[in-house]
Amino acid sequence: MxxxxxxxxxxxxxxxxxxxxxxxxxxxxxxxxxxxxxxxxxxxxxxxxxxxxxxxxxxxxxxxxxxxxxxxxxxxxxxxxxxxxxxxxxxxxxxxxRKPVNRQDPGMQKIPTVFVRDFDNNPAHVLPKVTPGCEWVLAGEGQATRKYDGTCVMLDEAGKWWARREVKPRRPEPPNYIALSVDTETGKTIGWEPIGQSSFAKFHSEALKAAGLREWTAGTFELIGPKVNGNPERADAHGLVEHAAAQHVSVPELTFEGIRSTVAGLAAVDGCEGVVWHHPDGRMAKIKARDFPKA
Structure with a gap:
């Protein structure tokens, strides 16, 4: 506090x-x-x-x-x-x-990628080497869920909606912005802004209207739809997907090639962005289909 x-x-x-x-x-x-x-x-x-x-x-x-x-x-x-x-x-x-603490969690920093990125040749792609701290994924200790490709929003306990926003280095923060952390790789500040001043406010309103009289529980959601980030989820209308209720997916083979095959297959079916693993103790790790170099 x-x-x-x-x-x-x-x-x-x-x-x-x-x-x-x-x-x-x-x-x-x-x-x-x-x-x-x-x-x-x-x-x-x-x-x-x-x-x-x-x-x-x-x-x-x-x-x-x-x-x-x-x-x-x-x-x-x-x-x-x-x-x-x-x-x-x-x-x-x-x-x-007050010593710096390395935190691996969604609220303060981005979720770590399961495999190490190829910074020497193409940072957009990963190598067949597990990121330190993500070994639990290949050990089968987490639950794999679908990674939705939209924009993150949050409902707090007071009933107020917020939109996730990243602010580039040396750029001013928007009014009423709550900064959470700084991405050490890009220098961007990660935080929340009131949904009403977000560029996604209209689409969020449409999603709430489409949901009708549903009672919302405090937590984080993915806002998806035709006007959100090019609609990679191929949704017909704007909607909200609760992260806590994300669709479970099966990853039969927990190896580099096995995970590559699974996420490529999911992407081919309906544009699924990737997979997020949830450890029982709260740790998370992710992988996207586009993280893998083309075979």
């Missing part, structure tokens, strides 16, 4: 799900009372260290804020990964907790 100021007089508090690096809610103001009230309404919340590990705090004894404050006075709110302790000196926090 963090607070911020806009134009010097308007304040807000952003709460983020540390497991998926996506905003939970954006609240007006930054007073402790409203935060405490929100924590009371969500008793299952855990407090995360700046290094992304969950603090060893007895949250079942009361609201997260109160438990964390109580633990601070006894020094028990301590991270087992980087030894950060809430209430410690600034030097302690800076020396341990």
């Amino acid at each position: 963090d607070d911020f100021a806009l134009y010097g007089s308007t304040y807000g508090t952003l709460l983020v799900d540390a497991t998926i690096r996506l905003p939970l809610t954006l609240r007006e103001g930054r007073d402790a009372e409203q935060l405490s009230r929100w924590l009371h309404e969500h008793p299952g919340v855990e407090v995360a260290c700046p290094c992304s590990s969950v603090l060893r705090v007895p949250l079942d004894t009361g609201p997260a804020a109160a438990a964390l404050d109580a633990a601070s006075s006894t020094g028990t709110a301590r991270c087992c990964s980087c030894r950060w302790r809430r209430g410690g000196s600034r030097r302690e926090r800076n020396s341990d907790a």
Whole structure:
């Protein structure tokens, strides 16, 4: 969680799900009372260290804020990964907790590609070498799902829609933009902007209208349709596909050639962009049909 100021007089508090690096809610103001009230309404919340590990705090004894404050006075709110302790000196926090952390998740950075890219010859293509950290895919530890080719949007817990947007280096961020991370390869800033100011606002509205009276659950979705990125999904109308309910696909052979064959076949049938694997612990990895050089 963090607070911020806009134009010097308007304040807000952003709460983020540390497991998926996506905003939970954006609240007006930054007073402790409203935060405490929100924590009371969500008793299952855990407090995360700046290094992304969950603090060893007895949250079942009361609201997260109160438990964390109580633990601070006894020094028990301590991270087992980087030894950060809430209430410690600034030097302690800076020396341990503020070290850069390599996060592989969809909210803060792009999902890693299963195979290493051929940067020496053609970075658009991959080599038959597994990207470090993605070995679990070939070990069969994840569920393969269809990768939809549209644009990502999100519904937060407050019922507000956001559109994913990338901002090029040295370009100004749009109004009300929530920056999440910077792509180290391209220098682009990745974040969310209110759907109403997005270039996809009209198509998103059409998708909602087409869905009728459906009750939407907070989460991320893929906006697809005739006017979205050239319509690679070959959709007849604009629609929203919930990522949490993505179609499962079968990848019979978890090798370079086996995966290449599967994604090429899926693309030939209906233009499927590729496959995303989901590990039970939240890790993800992807591959696109166009990542492979032509045989």
